[in-house]
Amino acid sequence: MTVLSSLTMVASDRAAMRVKGIGSMRQKLIDRIGDQIELAKAAETGQSFQRVKYRRSRDIESEQVSETVVKTRVRPWWTEDQDGSILLWVKYGNTNLELAKGKPAIRIASREQLVPALETVREAVRAGELDKQIEGAVAAFKTRFRK
Secondary structure (H helix, E strand, O other): OOOHHHOOOOOOOHHHHOOOOHHHHHHHHHHHHHHHHHHHHHHHHOOOOEEEEEEEEEOOOOOOEEEEEEEEEOOOOEEEOOOOOEEEEOEEOOEEOOOEOOEOEEEEOOHHHHHHHHHHHHHHHHOOOOHHHHHHHHHHHHHOOOO
């Protein structure tokens, strides 16, 4: 008996294991909802929130790669209505997702319920409930580049 025979061998393709298609689109939306949650929490405490990204740059003479921190502004997906309630939109890119037929916004009674509402939307995205809306937003974006 060889040492390798004690291990379980399987046929797999590394490319097939990567997150593709709707999985990556779903993860992008989950990440943006996470930014909105952090923005709402910061607004409750009176602080500001900026998303941090890392940009790589290469020095031509020394061939060294360095990472630079870049802060980007996060715009809120909500606004306050005249009656004091909050209207929340869920966006994929710059497109408002239609959560129900003809209804792209969520009405929230108070600012304290904003973070729980965003967490509920994030769980719905994880469960795949908004997959058709995400695919529709991506398809609408792609049609702008066709001739």
